[in-house]
Structure formats: C-alpha cells, structure tokens
Amino acid sequence: MGFSVRVAPGIRIRASSRGVRTSIGPRAARLHVGSGRPGVSTGFGPVGFYTSLGGGRRTSGHAPAAAGRSVAAAAKAEAAQDLARALQNIENLHRAEFTVSQKPVALETALPDEAAIRRRHRRAARAGVGFFDLAGRRQAKAAADAAAQDEISAESARLKSERGARQAELDASWESFTANDPELVMGALFTAFEDNDAPAAPVAVDGDSVSVVVLVPDVDVVPERYPTTTDAGNLSLRKMTKSQQADLYTLMVCGLVLVTVKEAFAVAPGLEETRVVAIRVPRQDAYGQPVVEPVLACSVDRSALRGIQWGSADAGHVLADAATELVINRKGAAKVLTPLDLGQEPDIARVLERVDVGELLQHG
Template identity: 25%
Template sequence: MDLPLRVAPEVRLRSSTSGLRAVLVEGPSATGVGARPTAAGDGKEGRGAAAQLVDLERRARTAQETDDVHALQSVEEALTSLHLQNHPLRRRPDSPAPTALPAKEREMLERKALRAAQPPISVFKRAARSKARALAETEADHFVRTLDVAHSLIAQHRVAVLDDQWHALADHERCAVIAELDAEFAAAESCCTCVDAGWDPDTSRSYVTVVARYPGPDLVAERGPGASANGRGMLRRRTPVERNALYLKAIASFALGTVRRVISVAVAVDDLHLLVVRTPEAATGLEPVYLGLLTREDVTLRPPLADPVPMLLAAAVRPLQFDGPADDLVALAPDPAVLAVVERCAEALEDHAIDSVLEGTSN
C-alpha cells in the first residue's frame, strides 16, 4: 500500500519546544472554530487535566535519575494509557446573539458627536446658537444611528466568518484542516504536527498526514517498578525484551491517542497517515520508526480498553523493523517518500538550532 506522503506546498515546518509546528504560507490562520461540549469544560481545562508526552518524558527522566519507584510507575502507566484520554468531538459553533451598543457607551458617543458638530458661536447670538445646536443634535443622532448599523454589520460579519470557517473544516479544505489541527497540537503542547490534508482520488476518502516526534527507547528505564519478597515497592532490573515491549506499547497508545485527537478536530477526516520519528541514539537528525494508516473506523469500532499494539502493527504501511534477539525497534527500511518528509523535519530542527546559536551570540 502506498500513501500520498508529503509535506503540503502551503506548509513550512518550524521547530518548537514540544516538537515541530506547521506554518501556512497561504490560506487561513487557525481561529479555534467550533466548540467543545460544555460538560468537558473549556479547552484549557481539558488539556490541563491530561498528561502530555513532553511532560511525561520530563517526569520519566526525573524518576529514573532519582530512583523514585512510585513516580516511575505513575508515569509509565500514563505513557501506556494516552489512548484513553477523552477528546470530545468539535461541533458547529453557536452564532453569537445580536447585541446593541451599551447604553452608556452610546450616550457618551452621542455627546462627543454633539460637541464636535456644534460650532463655536457667541453666547450673545441666541438665535444662531439655537439653530446650530439643533443641526448638531440632528448630526449627532445620525452619527449614532450609523454606529448602530455598523455594530450590527460587524456582528453579522463575525457570524458569517464563523460559518465560513466551520464549512471549510467540515468540507475538509486543506489549509483550514492543517491550521486547526496544528493549533490544537500547539495548544495541547503535543509533539505532533499536521503537514498535509486532502482527498485520496483512488479511495475517495479524506486524509491528514501527521508527523510525531517520539522519544527514544531510553524513555523506558532499565529498572522498573516491582515488589520485594515482603510486598514492598522496589525497583527491579528489566530484561531488554521487557523494555522493548513496554516501549512499543507506549508508542501504540500514543498513536491511538493521536488518532482520537485528530478525528475530534478534523470532523470530516477518514484516514490518518501517521509518521513517527525520533532522534537516533548518540546521533543527530531524525529516523522514521513507524508509518501507518489509521482510520476513523479503527478508533470508533474498537473496544476502548483493547490492547493498542495489535492495531498499531495491523495499521503499519511499512513493516516495523526489529533487530536482535530483544526485538529492538530500529529505523524503517529506506523509502524515498518517507525520507523526503523526514529531511524536511530535520531541516526545521537544524534551522532552529542555528537560530538559537545566533541569538546567543547576539546577546
């Protein structure tokens, strides 16, 4: 199976603290179109309650350095349960109710318009002053009425813009989908970025392409939570097979969680092309370790508590590469399309590193 794997022409990749970010050269910018159900709270509350990969990696490193068995157990449970996080479906935004100018603001503007429209006339010319004041009051009234019309038109324009943005998302327009997804990833401090979206002419299904930067195998500690003979918590040494199995399970949980997040935002998407990359041990650059095609049906029809590893393996477009008796997960076999995307990601990281050095020099 071949995927239309590429970085869209409108997209430029940049590095961020959590991973890579897509910047649209053309097309709309993300505005947070749509809304989440009120039962789940607003977006910030929902994201704050859910552990993200960047935070989990930091906690895992700290737990390993301090030999904190309870912290290590907690973070490893979180790494393998990312797919259980709730991602409510985006819904069409409610149109804001039409509002008039506040009475105090309207009165203040009318007074200013009255003062501006009334010419300075001597107090001894009563007739001229009365006539000028009457004309000024008429002009001020026309001005305030015009403000009312303008206020109404602005409100109608905002409603029309929201409708257009929602229709673009619901119709799976490329730039709208990329912008909304990457805004979601950035707000959630996710290590993912959307690099392409569109329709596959062969299958007539909509798709998005997401690149995710995942930590290396050392994310899983050589010693893990265990119990002593008397039942007390302790750290015990893991075999390489155990470490690799836990690492694969964590990637599978992350992949499924990413699909759930994507289909909650891109309401019309059918397929997710997911490319997982990581920095090689004792090396620079990036290496691809997983390329899969995960569908909306994969998520909506599977039992929520089912093991995500079989799904990850079944959805792989390129076979995962395992090496040695311990089944170490290594880079995928070379593929031109995959390498082209990885090179674009690596270039973005290198540009960020160069910019950081230059900023340090200038300071």
C-alpha cells in the same frame, strides 16, 4: 554538551557525553536510570543526597549517615511511586481526549449607549433655549429625543450589519476548513501540535487525508526497572527484561501515534484519514546531522476509531485493529522495535524528505 527532553509528565531524558539518563519525579524525590548505575536522589534547598541502587553510596551535605539512609529510603519509596505513575502515563498515552473543533460564531457587539446618546442630543438642543422657557425646552427635548432615537437605530443597524459580515466571513472560512483547504488545515494542525510532548508536524493534505510525522523518543527513555515488592514485602526496583522493555517502548510509540491521530481528527472535522510516520533520532552522524530512523507507519480512518473501548484496550491492540495499513518491524526473541527499511518503503521515504527534523527536535 548535552540536552534535556520532557518525554511525558514526570519523565525527563538527559543526554550527554556520558550517555543517556532518565530522571523521574521532582527534585525532592527523583529516580535516575539509564547510563551508569540506577539511583535515587533527594534535595532540599542547597543540600542534596544521592544513593546508588547498585551498590555504594555518596552523599553531599553534612547530614549524619543514619539521616542520609533515612532520607534515601524515603526518596526511594517516593521515586518508586513516581516511577509507577510514569509507567501508567505511558500505558495511558492513547487515552487522551481532545475538544472537537466547532463552527465559530462572531462575537456579539456591544449595543449603543442609548442614555449617553440622548444626553448628548438634549444638551445640544437646549443650548440656545432660555432656562425659564419651559415650552421651548419641552420642544427641544422632544426634538432631541427623536434625533437620538434615529441615531440609536442607525448605529444598531450598522453594528448588526458588521456582525453579519463577520459571521459571513467566518462561515466561508469554516466551509473551506471543513472542506479540507490544505492551507487552513495545515495551519490548524501546526498550532495544535505545538505543545505536544511528542513533537509532530503535518506534511501534506490530500483531499480528506493528512500525512503527519511524529518524533518519538529513543528506546533509552524506557526505564530499566519497575517498582515491586520482595517476598518479604520490602520495596524493590526490579530490572526489566529486554522483552519487557521492548514491549513498553513499542506501547509508548503506538500511544504517541494514536494520540496524534486523535488530535488531528478533533482539530480538523473534515479529515477522514490520518497517515502517520513515527521517527526517532538516536544520535547525530559525523557531520552533526540527525540520524533519522522511521520505526512505524500507519493509516487510520476516522470511522475505525468509533466504538473502541479506550478504557481497556492498550495502544498496541488499538493500532493493530484500527489501522488500515500498519508497517512495523519487531525483531528477535525480545521483539525489539527496529527501523523500517526505506529502500522497501519509497512512500515513507518521500514523506520524510518533506520534514524539517531540526525544527521538530527544537520543539522536543
């Protein structure tokens, strides 16, 4: 039994009884890292090739060995490009922009079909008038046009009144929304977070502050290698150090938290503070329940995000500088991101008690 999760564009995590594997890129050129030896694969239709980067090679299909090596080399080059793009995506997570919610405007109602109304009245008025009774027909037409104009004016007034009533309802709803009505804000955020790569859920709205929980991937999603070149100019997929992996993982978590904060502020213009708890679920316990590990908690004010140089500042520095509160635990020489001690953080524990982690996992 296993499951698959798309972490970011171009990155998919697969977990099974054999461990966790990260696949990067399309089937035509895909890099595989994680449990077992790293490798590259390529596939076209029913034929596929797989090359281990740690020694040894196995192939499927009936291509000659030389052709297999050529395809594998091309796949390795393509996979290196995909890996570089994936690493860049992680670095740019926090730079995503969102459309700010605007006051809704009631749709214009289609105007009455004046020509059709006049034709209907004229037909009715002339029904009892002889064809050669020109004077009678003129009088009928004049009376019909007057009656038609009265109907057109009345219908236009009715439609205008209905649109005004709809706009008044929208204005009242917008006023409540921007005043941070909990039900309206929670509903808007639930909808906005539905398609996020990192599932998130609003937990509570208190005045102009919202509490949000975001589910981040486990550390195993970070690739073990990165593309580079040897002194001779040959392509190489070099193994990351533990520190490099820890830094990249922390950067990803910070990026996912920041992008959630930015989206919350864009969706709900009345909010001034977003409090976020980032959790991960590395495994299930003996009872089949998810083991939840909070790895970061922060509070960010809307005003603190103004003036940030998003194009150059990385997610870690932005969060460190912008957060009014930041709880994070990095241990050891490699600065590995480790779970927070809920015994020391009762407020975070209370937030997590209100989250349906199973539902978050279903959206992952």
